[in-house]
Amino acid sequence: MSTPAAPAPAVAARGVEKWYGPLPAVRGIDFALAAGEFLTVFGPNGAGKTTLLRMLCGAVKPTRGTVLVGGGDVAENEGARRRIGLLSHQTFLYPGLSAEENLDFYARLYGLPRRRERVQEALVDAGLQDRRGDRVRTFSRGMQQRLALARTLLHRPSLVLLDEPYTGLDPHAAARLREVLERLKDGRTTVVLVTHNLSQGLEQADRVAVQVAGRWVSDEPRAAVDAAAFERVYTERVGAAA
Amino acid sequence: METTTASPPAGYVPSGVGSSSDSLAGTRRWAVVLGLLAVATVLAGLYMVFFYAPTEATMGIVQRIFYVHVPSAWTAFMAFGVVALCSAGYLWLRDPRLDAIAVSAAELGVVFTTIVLLTGPLWGKIAWGAWWVWEPRLTLTLLLWFIYVGYFMVRGATENPERGKRFAAIVGVVGAVDMPLIHMSVQWWRSQHPQAVILRPEGAQADPAIVQTVLVWVLGFTLLFFSLLLFRYAMERLSQRAHALRVAH
Amino acid sequence: MSAVAAGPREPSLDVHASPADAAEAWDDAEAAGGAPFLAQVWAVARKDLLLEARSRERLLSMGTFAVLVAIVFSFAVDPAVRARSIAGAMIWVTVLFAGTLGLGRSFALEREAEALTGVLLAPVDRGALFLGKWLANMAIVLAVEALVFPVFALFFNLAFQGSLPALAAVVVLATVGFMALGTLFGAIAAHTRLGETLLPILLLPLLAPVVIFACAATQRLLVGRPVSDVVSQLKMLGAFDLVFLFVCTAVFGAVLEE
Numbered sequence: 183m184s185t186p187a188a189p190a191p192a193v194a195a196r197g198v199e200k201w202y203g204p205l206p207a208v209r210g211i212d213f214a215l216a217a218g219e220f221l222t223v224f225g226p227n228g229a230g231k232t233t234l235l236r237m238l239c240g241a242v243k244p245t246r247g248t249v250l251v252g253g254g255d256v257a258e259n260e261g262a263r264r265r266i267g268l269l270s271h272q273t274f275l276y277p278g279l280s281a282e283e284n285l286d287f288y289a290r291l292y293g294l295p296r297r298r299e300r301v302q303e304a305l306v307d308a309g310l311q312d313r314r315g316d317r318v319r320t321f322s323r324g325m326q327q328r329l330a331l332a333r334t335l336l337h338r339p340s341l342v343l344l345d346e347p348y349t350g351l352d353p354h355a356a357a358r359l360r361e362v363l364e365r366l367k368d369g370r371t372t373v374v375l376v377t378h379n380l381s382q383g384l385e386q387a388d389r390v391a392v393q394v395a396g397r398w399v400s401d402e403p404r405a406a407v408d409a410a411a412f413e414r415v416y417t418e419r420v421g422a423a424a
Numbered sequence: 425m426e427t428t429t430a431s432p433p434a435g436y437v438p439s440g441v442g443s444s445s446d447s448l449a450g451t452r453r454w455a456v457v458l459g460l461l462a463v464a465t466v467l468a469g470l471y472m473v474f475f476y477a478p479t480e481a482t483m484g485i486v487q488r489i490f491y492v493h494v495p496s497a498w499t500a501f502m503a504f505g506v507v508a509l510c511s512a513g514y515l516w517l518r519d520p521r522l523d524a525i526a527v528s529a530a531e532l533g534v535v536f537t538t539i540v541l542l543t544g545p546l547w548g549k550i551a552w553g554a555w556w557v558w559e560p561r562l563t564l565t566l567l568l569w570f571i572y573v574g575y576f577m578v579r580g581a582t583e584n585p586e587r588g589k590r591f592a593a594i595v596g597v598v599g600a601v602d603m604p605l606i607h608m609s610v611q612w613w614r615s616q617h618p619q620a621v622i623l624r625p626e627g628a629q630a631d632p633a634i635v636q637t638v639l640v641w642v643l644g645f646t647l648l649f650f651s652l653l654l655f656r657y658a659m660e661r662l663s664q665r666a667h668a669l670r671v672a673h
Numbered sequence: 674m675s676a677v678a679a680g681p682r683e684p685s686l687d688v689h690a691s692p693a694d695a696a697e698a699w700d701d702a703e704a705a706g707g708a709p710f711l712a713q714v715w716a717v718a719r720k721d722l723l724l725e726a727r728s729r730e731r732l733l734s735m736g737t738f739a740v741l742v743a744i745v746f747s748f749a750v751d752p753a754v755r756a757r758s759i760a761g762a763m764i765w766v767t768v769l770f771a772g773t774l775g776l777g778r779s780f781a782l783e784r785e786a787e788a789l790t791g792v793l794l795a796p797v798d799r800g801a802l803f804l805g806k807w808l809a810n811m812a813i814v815l816a817v818e819a820l821v822f823p824v825f826a827l828f829f830n831l832a833f834q835g836s837l838p839a840l841a842a843v844v845v846l847a848t849v850g851f852m853a854l855g856t857l858f859g860a861i862a863a864h865t866r867l868g869e870t871l872l873p874i875l876l877l878p879l880l881a882p883v884v885i886f887a888c889a890a891t892q893r894l895l896v897g898r899p900v901s902d903v904v905s906q907l908k909m910l911g912a913f914d915l916v917f918l919f920v921c922t923a924v925f926g927a928v929l930e931e
Contacts (some may be wrong), residue, residue, distance in 0.1 A: 202584055268791075598854070598857070
């Protein structure tokens with residue numbers, strides 16, 4: 183994948199739609215993010231936010247339109263998928279394997295060099311070094327989330343997608359997550375965060391979008407959004423468009 | 425970032441109201457024409473069975489069941505061929521029309537396969553005294569029946585109906601690929617054992633009158649199959665559209 | 674992906690970041706998608722085998738089931754019948770049902786915590802995913818077969834007179850085809866409401882050739898017939914295997930799509 187003369191957007195969605203048979207989940211979304219941008223997408227349940235994220239990472243093929251990551255079509259191009267990490271409310275971890283074995287498996291799938299070291303570093307970073315041999319089944323929700331996050335970031339993706347990551351976290355775990363999100367704002371990593379929690383979602387955002395019934399009803403820079411007013415307006419918009 | 429109203433993928437909703445409803449009307453017209461031809465052919469066949477073809481020497485009147493048995497078998501396997509081709513096409517192109525043809529052919533196919541499996545033993549019992557014989561072609565038909573059953577079970581058992589169609593298409597394709605292998609294995613299997621019963625439906629000598637009658641029936645059943653296929657296809661397409669319209673509101 | 678826009682900031686996410694790490698991060702990003710095909714196959718197979726080694730649940734349930742079926746056969750078969758003449762049949766019926774039992778579990782494991790989605794996100798070739806699971810299933814079922822044959826020999830007092838390598842070839846070839854179709858339909862069944870109950874209905878008609886040739890070959894070898902008598906069956910099993918390894922690998926991606 184050659185680097186174009188003008189920097190290509192880190193991620194771009196062009197006319198992306200997803201239909202399950204005759205049922206629409208995403209009805210047409212267009213946007214482009216530059217490298218290092220942090221986008222938060224708000225929306226009620228059933229708006230298709232998860233489907234959008236799944237299409238951004240290539241787990242789901244769009245019915246129409248394309249998703250380009252780093253200039254490469256993510257549905258066709260396996261190389262493009264290599265740069266993406268997804269954190270969902272499901273951990274994508276094998277409960278029957280240990281923390282170390284889970285990370286080792288993903289490291290092998292991605293073909294990461296210095297596999298053993300990378301896995302150890304990730305475990306230390308997640309604060310799970312002393313539980314590395316224990317089965318994930320024995321972990322608390324917060325620990326599983328930390329390990330899932332380690333799995334997401336293991337291959338150092340340049341596009342990180344987070345699907346309602348605060349769900350089910352106690353305040354301590356939520357604080358830890360917030361730290362990680364802060365660290366992701368390093369100018370190189372592009373982030374798309376999906377949430378329905380207004381205050382948490384606005385914290386790191388550079389850009390704010392609202393998705394309702396498969397479409398975006400607003401897309402603004404964070405600077406243009408007043409947190410207090412936003413909540414009121416959000417409730418209005420979600421109510422109006424529903 | 426509002427986008428223009430999006431519409432379901434091609435094939436689910438008519439692109440132009442006039443054109444597509446015409447195409448279904450065209451389909452139905454053909455179905456009627458073929459149906460009439462089929463009825464005419466079958467009537468001719470009936471005449472031939474009772475007044476033209478001779479009574480077979482060794483097996484007697486009962487042998488006439490075979491005029492239904494053999495054409496049904498031909499139609500059952502041809503139907504599966506249609507299922508297999510359309511399934512492969514559907515997996516490749518994802519056009520719902522291909523799936524509509526496949527499911528219509530499968531429904532007809534299972535009916536004709538059932539007819540084969542009912543007429544075979546019926547004849548067998550009367551002619552040979554045995555309800556069931558493991559004759560290679562009959563065995564193959566029995567397995568085909570179960571593959572059809574698998575096709576329908578898998579199609580209806582998913583949360584997402586689109587996935588069910590894809591799974592069924594896989595069963596169709598894998599089943600079709602397996603057919604020659606099953607046929608060879610069953611042939612080999614029977615060749616290892618002395619044939620207690622030899623099924624020679626065409627009789628000791630292939631009397632031309634008998635052969636002609638069979639061919640007329642085969643033609644009749646083929647026309648009937650395609651006629652019913654077109655009717656069923658039109659029904660399936662209408663139901664797809666009704667579903668699409670219902671969920672759009 | 675613009676290298677230009679990064680600027681002077683450290684592009685690393687680790688606490689223990691270093692310039693070396695930063696440089697490597699870029700190398701990672703530019704590297705071709707994922708590990709080589711065979712490495713991915715092995716990663717998937719290894720993971721499944723690790724899971725099985727941990728819990729041994731499939732081996733235990735399949736093995737216990739197989740022994741119980743052998744016991745049932747012992748009760749069911751009339752003592753006047755020479756068990757030797759139906760041994761091949763009994764063994765393969767047992768293997769068929771015990772093998773099918775474990776297949777559902779192979780994919781049920783992927784659905785816990787939606788692990789499969791995580792795997793699909795990685796640049797993993799769908800064919801590699803299929804072959805990895807197929808390999809793991811093969812290993813597990815071969816282990817069960819290694820139990821079934823001696824158990825039947827014990828219960829029915831069977832003295833094996835033929836060529837053991839030939840028997841091994843029959844068992845391996847039959848299992849390859851069995852597991853190819855089994856892995857494919859196991860994945861399908863896991864995504865339906867009926868789940869594992871659907872599996873025998875889908876598999877048994879399609880496995881008729883495997884049953885026919887494996888039983889015949891096993892029976893012949895058992896009574897001491899020469900290897901030349903089973904060559905045709907071995908060839909047919911081999912043909913079946915080649916055809917379905919190819920078809921199932923090709924079609925597997927369509928099963929996993931949302």
